[in-house]
Amino acid sequence: MNVIDTELPGVRIVEPKVFGDERGFFMESWNRERYLAAGLPGDFVQDNLSCSRRGVLRGLHFQNPNAQGKLVYVLQGEVFDVAVDIRRGSPTFGRWVGVLLSSDNRRQLWVPPGLAHGFCVTSETALFAYKVTDRYNPAVEGTVAWDDPDIGIDWPLSVAPELSAKDREGIRLRDLAEDRLLSYAD
Template sequence: MKVIPTELPGVLIVEPKVFGDDRGFFMETFHEKRYADAGITGPFVQDNYSRSAKGILRGLHFQEPNAQGKLVQVLAGAVYDVAVDVRRGSPTFGRWVAVELSTDNRRQLWIPPGFAHGFCVLSESADFHYKCTTLYSPDTERGVLWNDPDLGIPWPVSSPLLSGKDAKAPRLKDAPVLPVYAG
């Protein structure tokens, strides 16, 4: 596998090795030792799978406390995937990275604990899979407004379909609870 660092320390793009022929393909989507050697550590305690239609935007989500690391990938379709550093006191606080994840490129994105995550569906639909390092905790789920002007994320859709909760999320500067950068 190839691991590509991003502008945000700890956020990594993973390109698994794909072995294919006229019958199809095979790829390893997780191998504990290889991923740990690359800086992606668990334990992973929950896997999630979702399907969304074109134009749906989910996020920007994080948990605090009970911060989750997420290893995400698209199983079918394509998404514009975003990670935002929301750790108060971090030298990269408020900065973000975006990457297209798709069936074609088979990339994964590692989003460490302390980062918000969101994605927008580019294809007619997208099947999205993510491994989490902490169980989902509805009481500690938080969000940041997807179109926060201070972040300036150039989402590929101007009027996405949002959940009510995502539409009412606060701007980062107004978020009442954020993780703290540990250095």
């Protein structure tokens, strides 16, 4: 397994070992011992799966309290996956990192608690899987605007994305109350 640090502290790209031949391939999508040894979390409470079509954008979501760390990857198709640092006091506050995740490259992205997360589908459809470190709590979920000009995410979209009602109502990062954000020190 290869783990690559990104420019956002704690956000890491994981490249699992893949064993393949003419029949197909085998890989461990998660192994507690190996991930702990690589400095990644070992305790997840829930696995989630979403299916979306091309042009769907989900995010940018976060929770506080019940901040969720997410290990995300694609089972079928391709997405452009984004993490935005929204931790109070972080040296990279308001910056983002984007990674293509696909069933071909089999990469994973670790998004630590306290960051906003989202993705857009760049293939016809995508099956997107993620493991989370805390339960989903809709009462404390927040949504940062996917098109916040202060963040300036360069989404690979040629037309306006398809958004949920919740995502259409996302707010700019600068308008979030400070108590909604996790502290970088935490």
